[in-house]
Amino acid sequence: MKKHNFNAGPSILPQEVLLKASEAVMDYNNSGLSVIEISHRSKDFVEIMEKARALALELLGLEGKGYKALFLQGGASTQFLMVALNLLEKRAGYLNSGTWADKAIKEARIYDDIYEVASSKNANYNYIPKGYDIPSDYDYFHFTTNNTIFGTQMKSFPKCDIPMVCDMSSDIFSRAIDYSQFDLIYAGAQKNLGAAGTTLVVIKEDILGKVSRKIPSMMDYKMHISKGSMFNTPPVFAVYTSMLTLEWLKNLGGIEAIEKENEKKARLMYSEIDLNPLFKGFATKEDRSNMNATFTLENENLKETFEAMLKEGGINGINGHRSVGGYRASMYNALPLDSVKALVEIMSELESKA
């Protein structure tokens, strides 16, 4: 039986992506070779890489606006480091809205002093800080658009004159916003994009080349741009699945179309959390994430019954992160509305039983 996959990441991918990827592992396009045993310099693979890069810019509405898309390795954690190495000369401002934002700050501090413009750490990150100032003489402002662990999401973004750099790992391609307000966006593939092992970096080229330090080649955005994201052997399978997922999204109608689906799923989920007296949402209402809903059982005695029902219903991956406890339903682009319906039904069944 196919499960309802609420995993936080690596997470659900569209069935047609899995099918095409599975076939390509045996034989890519009737070439007699697997997609993972061809040269990354071959026409076939160069096409995959170029298509993935172009689709990323197209779907984000960033074509012809001075941006480049890269598929790198090392996850968002490596971007914490690369952002600082490529952009940090004197001082940068960071918004501390969750565990990953906090880790980004820690890594950047190796290179310079970092200013936390605001933090919700003392409230266990259950809200998104607002109303802070961003000094206009800083090198850049860094923030996390969606906090997977805590289930919070930025609904609006500050205006500022310095480069805006964001970790969009868990909500990229999920909502129609003006992506050109950001100068550097990075996102690990394993949520809305593809198999774990590649990180999409979308970067406005004119923010580069302004620091004085010598940057190691693998850490240098300019180097990767100059080599068309093929400075060294790319993670071919992760790039291929990303390309397939971007194609799937485009055929579906792009970000506007998926946003409507994501809103339906989130509305259904949160209304159950709010109306069912057995459950309580973790995140402040106005900051609730459309990607990750975090909630707890009010009565811990029901835990065993609830979890048995979840298992019975094929609900997978909704255990909460240890920092929050309870449950987390991740509702990424590829999760069907029916999976949320199945979960909500079980929650409501628990209410009628209790």
Added chain:
Amino acid sequence: MKKHNFNAGPSILPQEVLLKASEAVMDYNNSGLSVIEISHRSKDFVEIMEKARALALELLGLEGKGYKALFLQGGASTQFLMVALNLLEKRAGYLNSGTWADKAIKEARIYDDIYEVASSKNANYNYIPKGYDIPSDYDYFHFTTNNTIFGTQMKSFPKCDIPMVCDMSSDIFSRAIDYSQFDLIYAGAQKNLGAAGTTLVVIKEDILGKVSRKIPSMMDYKMHISKGSMFNTPPVFAVYTSMLTLEWLKNLGGIEAIEKENEKKARLMYSEIDLNPLFKGFATKEDRSNMNATFTLENENLKETFEAMLKEGGINGINGHRSVGGYRASMYNALPLDSVKALVEIMSELESKA
């Protein structure tokens, strides 16, 4: 028709690995979920990672000898940087035996002065330098065991008292040597190991912790060791295919068994190159690689005929690298002897035609 796959990397993988990987992309172990859509913290994936790490040490004969195996991201190019960051305090010695060795030197020079103990660069790297001294007060000695581009391979290794660090990307697991003479071995997966996107690092723990610089988390071997190679989301599919390939190798009889096969393939290939007057080997005979045979056509007029025959015979990926020209037959572990036979037959057919 399945091709004879002589690609230099990404390159051929065992058919049973491709089959299992393809199935797991649709459904891993009848779990109802794909191997690329389960949490890396799940029991299923932790088992894959731990098995891959254990098999790597077991096959290299390094179990219980103070080594740890890691599956990282970023390719050997990132190791050029990590080696320097983790081990370089004052000065290190590098053997310059090829393009990749040269790049490793360039990256390490960002952090300190590097001493080239010897170089074959002036001879377009057609041999392995020998008879050099390695100063015993250096931090480490770095070398490349096999030079994919030029088709040379180190047949013996110098003795020295300082840590020996090597890039073994293109010949790891291919021959029975005493791996415990090395202190740090790294290898991109895409030749003898698995899908591109992960790099195996095997490291003797006691050489770490001796530099004074602060090392960024993602660049820190100690950090990755302390997290069991899961500091952040690993490249799940590349690790899974590596685990499958290591299992395949173990079932085959391990490195001793595959070495015999590799010797047969190389003997057949080189005897054709030497006996067929139409072809000429590029690398100095005593340094010839058992993994990559480089050769040229003596008479360029035969190029078109030869390449049409190769295409007709399903021979894929034997174009030489631009630095050498001509041809390169990569004969990694997974390449069957029959593929070499097919290639050699065409070369000999060309001779009878010419």
